[in-house]
Amino acid sequence: MRWQVRFISAIVVVSIGTPLYLLSRTPRNPPINGKTSRTAKRESSFDFASRLDSLPSYETIAEPERTSRASSRTTPCTMRSCFDYNRCKNGFRIFVYPQAPGEKVSTLYAKILRVLRESKYYTLDPKRACLFVPSIDTLDRDRLSPDYVHNIGQKIARLAYWNGDGTNHLLFSVYAGTWPDYSDRLDFDTGKAIVARASVSMTTFRAGFDVSVPLVSKVHALKGGRGDGDGLKLFPIHKKYLLAFKGKRYLTGIGSETRNGLSLIHNGDDVVLVTTCRHGNNWEQNKDERCDSDQEKFEKFDFVDLLRHSTFCLVPRGRRLGSYRFLETVEANCIPVSLSNGYVLPFSEKIDWNRAVLNIDERVLLQLPYIVRNVPNNQIIAMRQQLEFLWDTYFSSIEKVIGTTIEILFDRIHPHLSRSHTAWNHPPGALALDPTYSPHLTSFPFYAPLGQSKPSPNFTAVITAYTPIASRSAPLFNLIREIGKTPSLTKILILWMCDEMPPNPSSWPGIAASTDVEVLTGKERVVSSRFNVAQKVHTDAILSLDEDAIIIRDEIDFALSVWRDFPDRIVGFPARNHVWDADKSRWGYTSKWMNEYSMVLTGAAFLHKYYAHLYTNHLPASIRNLVDQTSNCDDIAMNFLVSHVTKRPPIKVTQKKKYYVTAAAAQGGGGGLDPQPQSQRMTMWMSPTHFSQRQACINMFYSVFGYMPLVSSQLRLDPILFKDPVAMLKKRYRRLETSE
Known part of the structure; x- marks a missing residue:
């Protein structure tokens, strides 16, 4: 008889104390005390999407309109x-x-x-x-x-x-x-x-006019994102806790209904929903019979531990529809389960939250354990991946939150330049796209694979020249002769940075008649000019070269083939690395031969034309000014920019065996492979201040970006059969292994 009384009391609490109710179409195996029967777990025919669609839509249940004692007026607007x-x-x-x-x-x-x-x-x-x-x-x-x-x-x-x-x-x-x-x-x-x-709420939000933004705290980072090694793990799929929440419980008033009902599905095992009523000035006067027992459960669990080790994190409404908990769960890569009827999710005009969040009607609270247990494993992984992308792209700093708000308005005001749903919801995101660059998504390096086609096999060589031409055997002429052998070459742009006039066009070495050669002799001779060429380049690929680069056709052809498979990366030869100096609490730059690198220098590298556009038009002015004032670090700045956009490292490809880093390059590195004695660029590398400047650049760029975007890699790509003991005739890039 005693158990009957307890059962009746529980029913009274649910039916009278809170407005919760079960779905009229209950599942075959309803959850009991937050757990699902074995039969329900074995259901192989469960269609998560269709079942979730059968729930009452949160969009159709708007927050009841409440009056305010303060005078206000909001004009209906479009x-x-x-x-x-x-x-x-x-x-x-x-x-x-x-x-x-x-x-x-x-x-x-x-x-x-x-x-x-x-x-x-x-x-x-x-x-x-x-x-x-x-x-x-x-x-x-x-x-x-x-x-x-x-x-x-x-x-x-x-x-x-x-x-x-x-x-x-x-x-x-x-x-x-x-x-x-x-x-x-x-x-x-x-x-x-x-x-x-x-x-x-949906009742006061002017859709298409206002912008719904996330609730952020005053301690939210001004700038930054996740750096190398800060990425969250996608596995194990099922973490220690299935569903978790730790927060306040409101005894009465707005927001109390949902949070008061959380104890009904808490099981203390894999569903941990603990609350406290000990908050506010008058909590002792208003405490109920559950406050003490709730507090005991509340103190057993650590908030951060729950966030990090839960598959799903509950985000119930509080006094207001939104709460800090939403961004906290997104940052922790814990799939948010939003219980807030009528809440307009942040940036929902552009972001497809169905790919990352479960929006559940508050009235089906008792069904939550059953719902989350039946989310397929592949969907859990996909939602975690999307959460990590959304956090890092749109929410990880005030700069990104405000930047997203402004870009949404830009798309509205300029609909002909508006970025697509794919651009907003696919890495690297809309903030990385300058809509004035191209109206076509596949024109950008990171979306080319979506078009099911590789970039064109042609490229433009951009050569930076510092040294006067003394003879026809000058390094610049030798370089032009070698790259001229490549059939994919369509144009050569020479940035003439020397005080003397360039040689007469008739003296340039012979190259294919179809190849256009243009010498740029602008008044502003700064190192950043090497990337201010996007308007003169009509190919996706740019081969950036210093005049003293020693490179052969096979190296160019192989690097181009690799770049066409990875058009979003810098692909090249000389590599460098960044390291953290714990003693000095700063970043260091090293050119030592290591099994790891994070930069590929642009003195001999392929990159997409779009990155030259970004460097010229969107790289922070403070970085460009430092580069031009010191005539140094342009290659480091480009690596920072590309890794910041893609969250990926560059790619180093194999180079001819006889190449080695000279003493001058080892002291500070720079563009090119092996600087030749005649090069004025080599003199710059040998300057005592060159290496210290590059150290300073690394730390200054880190400060401007607000985090370290460089990503380390141990990958080097070689041609098939490279150095394999087979006949040279079977190898496509055989000159890479010959001594000539």
């Missing part, structure tokens, strides 16, 4: 009705209002303003601006918060270019409303301004 496109006809520029004397901003908003001022779209001229961002802190509209700004409506209305309705203005908000109703309506008139909002 881009067509509330945005002035004429302001953007001369380009996409962002003006940030100067900060008024004595006007304070929160730590988080200061980071946002800094990112905007360092953006490639920033302008000091409001007449050129397409978007306007106030320096008034609009982030926190919770009246109980110390960061709450009073009289903000009046301050916003007095902005010089607000013009009564805020057209073409961009506002940021992470919190709206306060106790007890936590309304997500802002407490001031936003007019026609676009609002980038966190924790926003």
